[in-house]
Amino acid sequence: ISYSLQILSPQDARDVFRIDKNSGEIRLTGDLDFEDVGLYRLQVDATDKGTAPLSGHCKVMLEVLDVN
Numbered sequence: 792i793s794y795s796l797q798i799l800s801p802q803d804a805r806d807v808f809r810i811d812k813n814s815g816e817i818r819l820t821g822d823l824d825f826e827d828v829g830l831y832r833l834q835v836d837a838t839d840k841g842t843a844p845l846s847g848h849c850k851v852m853l854e855v856l857d858v859n
Contacts, residue, residue, distance in 0.1 A: 799832035825857040
């Protein structure tokens with residue numbers, strides 16, 4: 792299975808997250824700030840490597856909490 796990531800909102804958050812194509816693990820590549828963005832909406836797409844590839848997706852909502 793191969794995984795890919797789409798940022799649904801906010802659009803300018805493309806450089807904040809990345810996904811491992813093989814495991815589907817989502818990681819941060821930058822800092823999150825509650826005062827800038829409080830909620831991120833991501834979509835993870837998964838596609839198998841069959842002769843007729845099948846795919847599926849799920850939505851991930853990430854809420855940033857202020858810990859101060």
